Amino acid sequence: YGIITIVNRSAETMLAISASAALGQNLSAVLPHVGRVFEIGRKSGKPVYREQVTFYRGGAERTFNVQITIEAGDDGSEEKSYVVTVDDITDLVQAQRSSAWADVARRIAHEIKNPLTPIQLSAERIKRRYGKVITEDREVFDQCTDTIIRQVEDIGRMVDEFSAFARMPKPEMKAIDLRESLREASFLVEVSRSDIAFERDFGSEPLKGTFDSRLMAQAFGNVIKNAAEAIDGLEAKDRSDGTIRIQAGRQNGAIRIDVIDNGRGLPRENRQRLLEPYMTTREKGTGLGLAIVKKIVEDHGGRLELNDAPADFHGGRGAMISIILPPASVVATPPRGEGRNEHERETEKVGNGV
DSSP, rough: OOEEEEEHHHHHHHHOOHHHHTTSSSSHHHHHHHHHHHHHHHHHHSSSEEEEEEEEEETTTEEEEEEEEEETTTTTTTTTEEEEEEEOHHHHHHHHHHHHHEEEEEEEHHHHHHHHHHHHHHHHHHHHHHTOOOOTTTHHHHHHHHHHHHHHHHHHHHHHHHHHHHOOOOOOOOEEHHHHHHHHHHHHHHOOOOTSSEEEEOSSSSOOEEEEHHHHHHHHHHHHHHHHHHHHHHOOOTTTTOOEEEEEEEEETTTEEEEOOOOOOOSSSSSSGGGTTTSSSSSTOSHHHHHHHHHHHHHHTEEEEEOOOOSSSGGGGGGGEEEESSSSSSOOOOOSSSOGGGGEEEEEEEEEEO
């Protein structure tokens, strides 16, 4: 059982496989994750078995809904064949997660922000009123009140990020040259990071399109700050040559922006989950920076990619975050579970090799 007898065109495209190479092979050898579901479904005896699986295809982590359907032999024999149908539900799953997190963010922002102001004002008042009269353990008093004020400010910034994610405004589109937004965003980070070398290559050709300049500058700024923080994550001896390269140009009619750093790089496992709200590898990170970038980019009809730094950049150490945008951007329609075209659905027929 499990020998592939038919592979349709959508299966080739979606799963990045060759029909000619797959025919006659065992499903588990060609697609181990799908093969595992097939074996469970076959042994279950159910006429239809479904399971959701996540694995890498085409260099990206994708989520698929796998369905195993048993088909009896045409001549009434006990011989069975199996149809394996796979739907790419990555966008749908991500949209559901984003929607759920937006609701959580609104609740957190409301419940946490209310008491922050009186806490901070009280700590500041205590410091002003009693700071001059305390003679014993004055240093401890100052340290404790400063810690309260500083931590409240940190929580406030985190709540502001939650609020920004929950109430992300719709883009106000107008014709702009994206190079200006890139210059603005990179300059704001560079002036505060004299310890990092910045390299820019925006080309001579205008990168014109229909975008929201404020939101795009915010997205670029988040990505560049993310690169700077990745360099901060290195040991002190490795931070001396900290470099961020920002390059932009056209690729196959689209506009591509790459932000490359020689920081600590991205994890291989669950890399795409870094684009989800509250997913972070940093001790004090909120995990909303890249989630906000993803939302902005997708609202402009583009996509966000996470890759390792190219080999010709500091030996491939670090990460490359790429933003790919259509030249005439439009507000993206939220993904839905229905109405997908042929290339979003695939079918493989798996028989017993006869």
